[in-house]
Amino acid sequence: MQEQVAIIGAGLAGATLAQRLSKAGHQVTVLEKSRGTGGRMAACRLGHHSADLGAPWFVPRSPVFTDWLQRQGLHQWSPTIQDFSGNPVTSRQIWLASPRQSALTRQLLEHCNLITETRVGSVWPELENGVQRIVVRTDHDQIIGYYDKVIVTAPAQQAASLLDAIPRFSGIAARASTQACWVTVISTRQSHSAADIYCGDHPMLQRCIRDNSKPQRDGENDVWVLEANSDWSQQMIDASPEDVAQALINSFREVSGAGLKVDNYRSHRWLLARHSNDTELTHLWDQDTGIGACGDWLAEAGLEGSWISANSLAEQMLSEIKETVE
Ligand SMILES: Cc1cc2nc3c(=O)[nH]c(=O)nc-3n(C[C@H](O)[C@H](O)[C@H](O)COP(=O)(O)OP(=O)(O)OC[C@H]3O[C@@H](n4cnc5c(N)ncnc54)[C@H](O)[C@@H]3O)c2cc1C
Known part of the structure; x- marks a missing residue:
């Protein structure tokens, strides 16, 4: 069954998860507030030069x-x-x-629908024609779309408000x-x-x-x-x-x-x-609503932590989607 998934954030966690889910045949849209991809391993321009501004x-x-x-x-x-x-x-x-460094995220996102310069303001479960879906809105309250699953990969403090629909998730993000x-x-x-x-x-x-x-x-x-x-x-x-x-x-x-x-x-x-975080969880996932989160504030710190967290969530989502079909 093909699911429509929105991933918020085109850093390493978002791009890794997007690639895993799109390879498995799901329709993945990645929503990113910046102009480019990479998040905290983005590059910057300096005159005629450019350089890795984040994780080097x-x-x-x-x-x-x-x-x-x-x-x-x-x-x-x-x-x-x-x-x-x-x-x-x-x-x-x-x-x-x-x-x-950001070339890696561009490569991972090659087969996804990437929408940049779009800041997500809220993620909320809603009935659409009697079917439970998730509505994603901009910070100006405009509807971006309705999705089956929505994953937040923003840094912890920004993720906290995007996870308001699941207060226990929002609490974990706020404590990081x-x-x-x-x-x-x-x-x-x-x-x-x-x-x-x-x-x-x-x-x-x-x-x-x-x-x-x-x-x-x-x-x-x-x-x-x-x-x-x-x-x-x-x-x-x-x-x-x-x-x-x-x-x-x-x-x-x-x-x-x-x-x-x-x-x-x-x-x-x-x-x-x-x-850094005191949680033992490597990702967050709520099967009832289809809302989840991954990133370096779960699992280990740093790039490897983001990658571990994204893969851990991908395993869980893909196994549940498979079980639903069986
Ligand atoms: C200067 C610096 C040096 C570092 N050095 C190292 C290092 O040597 N080794 C190491 O392992 N780690 C290092 N790190 C940390 C590493 O960069 C991060 O742990 C990792 O990149 C996090 O990836 P992520 O995908 O989890 O989050 P991010 O890269 O932050 O990706 C999240 C994305 O979500 C987007 N976003 C946020 N809110 C919204 C919204 N509302 N709507 C839409 N999009 C949104 C952001 O723009 C961002 O692109 C460094 C970080 C910095 C800043």
């Missing part, structure tokens, strides 16, 4: 996730890494989608804790830096990544992504993007030791960058 790579923990990344055609990267004091650091396997993260992207003439990545303990910085050193990225300038750590990001939560950029660029100058001439920069504040 995959460092898989489990062999099953590593195997999946390999099958999606991702590349491995062996960067030169130093800590913030200049000592060499050895790294685990780093995997990347090209030419940007969130960390913010400031990121400044800069383009410079060749920075002649000794490393592609700087990381470790620092009062402000989490890591600095030379984006154009990643495989299949190009451009004549160096593009660095300066990621602040979560404590400093929290302290600077209401600071201006310019003040944040100045502070991070000054710190990076000290770390890299390179005479840095910044041509262009932009800062972005991720208010809901990372999550």
Whole structure:
């Protein structure tokens, strides 16, 4: 039986689930508020350049996730890494989608109906011609459509209100804790830096990544992504993007030791960058209404957690649809 499914969010969780359900023959519509896909692994433009603004790579923990990344055609990267004091650091396997991290979500969503620049405002079960369905509305209360199943993959705080129809789900989402993260992207003439990545303990910085050193990225300038750590990001939560950029660029100058001439920069504040939760549940699913949720605020944190959560929900939905047919 073909089901009409709406998935809210085109990040890794939404795209993974969409691919699983559409491969199984269901009609999947993905509703995304931004212009592009990728969510918290989106890219940004900076003049003629672009860079990964969110999660910069995959460092898989489990062999099953590593195997999946390999099958999606991702590349491995062996960067030169130093800590913030200049000592060499050895790294685990780093995997990347090209030419940007968000290419992976575009690839997964190839066979789905993707509707971007559409912010969902509510998800509610409703009778349509005597049949129980779910109505999805925009934040201006316009009806987007009626669906058999609706899955929310937005970050926890945004998911909470979208899950109001199932108060216990909304409560789990509201209890997840969130960390913010400031990121400044800069383009410079060749920075002649000794490393592609700087990381470790620092009062402000989490890591600095030379984006154009990643495989299949190009451009004549160096593009660095300066990621602040979560404590400093929290302290600077209401600071201006310019003040944040100045502070991070000054710190990076000290770390890299390179005479840095910044041509262009932009800062972005991720208010809901990372999550942690006390729930043991890897996904949320209410069989009576057909409303569910998955993402990194369920299962483990980070990209691998989003992927685990989406697959866990896919298994449950596909087995129930199969049982109904049998
Ligand atoms: C700077 C940064 C660095 C990170 N580094 C790492 C790392 O090194 N390793 C790691 O594992 N993880 C990292 N993460 C975390 C990782 O990016 C996330 O855990 C993961 O991308 C979450 O994927 P998701 O699909 O669950 O959610 P998201 O990617 O947030 O996707 C949810 C989507 O829902 C959309 N949406 C939200 N509300 C609505 C609405 N009302 N209507 C329509 N659409 C909506 C959003 O626009 C978004 O596209 C990092 C995150 C950031 C920000």
